[in-house]
Amino acid sequence: MADPRAVGDRVAPFLDLVSAPFTLPGSRILVFREGDALTIRLAEYERDLDDCVLVRTLRVLDGDGRATPVSSVRPDRIGFGGVTLTFDGPSAVSVGGDGAWTVEVELPSGDAPLLLSSADGAVRIAADGISRDGVHHDALATTARVWDDWLARTPQVRDDLADMTAFCWWVLGANIVSLPGRGARAVVPSKIGYVGLWQWDAYFIASGLRHGGPDLAREQLELAFGFPGADGQLPDVVHDEGILASSDDLPPADRENLRRAGSAIADPSAPIPLTKPPLAAWALRRLEGYVDDPAFFDTAWAVVARSQDWWFARSDLDGDGMPEYGHPYSSGLDDSPVFDAELPVASPDLAAYLILQDDLLAARARAVGDADAASRHAERAARTLSLLESMWDESAGYFRSYGAGSPIDAETAVSLLPLLTGRLPGTYVAGILAALDDPARFATTWTVPTVARREASYSDERMWRGPVWVNVNALLAEGLAVSGHAERARALVEETLRLVMHGGGPHEYYNPSTGAKAPRATTAFGWSAALFVDLAVQVSG
Structure with missing residues (x-):
């Protein structure tokens, strides 16, 4: 068996969120880079990705309200400094981390962006809606295990x-x-x-x-x-x-x-x-x-x-x-x-x-x-x-x-x-x-x-x-x-x-x-x- 963390180190440079989106084995969710933000789409048979938008744009803002760029991408997480985006099972993603932060989410509806503060805990985004009921640490650990098992x-x-x-x-x-x-x-x-x-x-x-x-x-x-x-x-x-x-x-x-x-x-x-x-x-x-x-x-x-x-x-x-x-x-x-x-x-x-x-x-x-x-x-x-x-x-x-x-x-x-x-x-x-x-x-x-x-x-x-x-x-x-x-x-x-x-x-x-x-x-x-x-x-x- 290969060392999954060492394999992950080899994979990480390829994960540009453009030609290689962030995803999970078994999931239909794809996370791409969209300018200074992320966009989340669903993969469906014979449907264009532009017709399957779950989140039009997602930004992580620091405590002063400034956009925090992506700092790292690994198979199990996208990093924004002290904040990470990971999967919460195959049908949702979770955003959470240390310190004060805000997630700005623009939905396909065109309504005003949602501002979700760290004060209320992790943000869970799924096809059926956005909630604050996720446990981000557990989501990180579970996603890491899924990828470790595969990469091994x-x-x-x-x-x-x-x-x-x-x-x-x-x-x-x-x-x-x-x-x-x-x-x-x-x-x-x-x-x-x-x-x-x-x-x-x-x-x-x-x-x-x-x-x-x-x-x-x-x-x-x-x-x-x-x-x-x-x-x-x-x-x-x-x-x-x-x-x-x-x-x-x-x-x-x-x-x-x-x-x-x-x-x-x-x-x-x-x-x-x-x-x-x-x-x-x-x-x-x-x-x-x-x-x-x-x-x-x-x-x-x-x-x-x-x-x-x-x-x-x-x-x-x-x-x-x-x-x-x-x-x-x-x-x-x-x-x-x-x-x-x-x-x-x-x-x-x-x-x-x-x-x-x-x-x-x-x-x-x-x-x-x-x-x-x-x-x-x-x-x-x-x-x-x-x-x-x-x-x-x-x-x-x-x-x-x-x-x-x-x-x-x-x-x-x-x-x-x-x-x-x-x-x-x-x-x-x-x-x-x-x-x-x-x-x-x-x-x-x-x-x-x-x-x-x-x-x-x-x-x-x-x-x-x-x-x-x-x-x-x-x-x-x-x-x-x-x-x-x-x-x-x-x-x-x-x-x-x-x-x-x-x-x-x-x-x-x-x-x-x-x-x-x-x-x-x-x-x-x-x-x-x-x-x-x-x-x-x-x-x-």
Whole structure:
């Protein structure tokens, strides 16, 4: 176990109350810096933080009525000299301290600010109102215990990676929420903007959590696997109010804008299934050796097998044996140029994930003595591999995507991900390595961009149109390793770790020219934090 106070010392410099708000595992409350004051908001599914303001501004005034600036921020408290703000359980914050002080609170109502004096004791602020019934000392002690328990689990890594690993582990704890009615904890992509359990995110987050919180990692997969459709489809999102598994489940404002239109194959007025790429077996395999519960694995592998069957039975929309993405959301790459084409899109990354998943399902079936299932999965993987190889465009030098059956003129990171199968003939591996080494394609200052630089659609900063994503790099590094290029894989891992440190934290995505956070990228991002931890442990062994 790590020393939680020492880990807290490493985390504290990152807690700027802007990119990293003050929060508590399990709480929806977020405290940000707002000029010379603080603002308190609530994290809710599909609601903008500006629509969830609990306290518009909070200032601490000294005995002479002067505003006291924030003097320190630690995981368990914000300091204003002798006054501190901490949590009083997950649903409230408490302000208290020594000497004479006043808390000035402006509420969203626009009424005159409230002035709350130290003479009446600690100030407790919750969604249901402000009171003076809190015991500030007890609140401080309880909040410290919560964070100490979490930070004590921080994985041990190399010295040069320890500060960022500590912060990334804090991010994972900070992003824990309770889902009402689910009886479980979700580690959300970010309390700042993504409050729910997205299937794909859960897989990457579980991969990092396994090193210090394997039970919580398991909980993420149980949630992701807990709501399959009758046909085996796994939902895109599990959230407070239910699940998002089709275009009819989208928020009303998005429903028509994000519905598929103009497809030559399917009725554009019909609901479209929404899911995420089939990396379920990849994630489940990574918990083996960390979670000791054979019954859990038996149940989970059965869910994965049904989900895999769904892709071939329900998402092979043109009946050629190769499943397609029927909606950009199901790819996880919503704004990729491959979706500028007509839908549905047959993409080499989806083929690679399906091959890998069938290979893992075959291995699992062999391990439990189910020869028929092993043969079925192995044969389907071989067929999909053959179809994937037919997507190689020799003249272009990459695996091409197809929209409604027509080739798409966009070279993106999906053309690199077939490495993940570990089964590509050498000529294709060589072609991918050439693309990675070409400055006109993927050899940017900070690699790997998600679109080749030579493409007209390339952008340093637009989501999925060029910026570097940690999850793509992690998958590519694994693909390099299983394709016989361990040294290149290690180099990509090290560069990805440097990128996160250079960029100042686990952001959603990064500018490939500068290595900085792209302007619209979310901060304190769950899978970037989890995969930094996972990769840091990997290179520290």
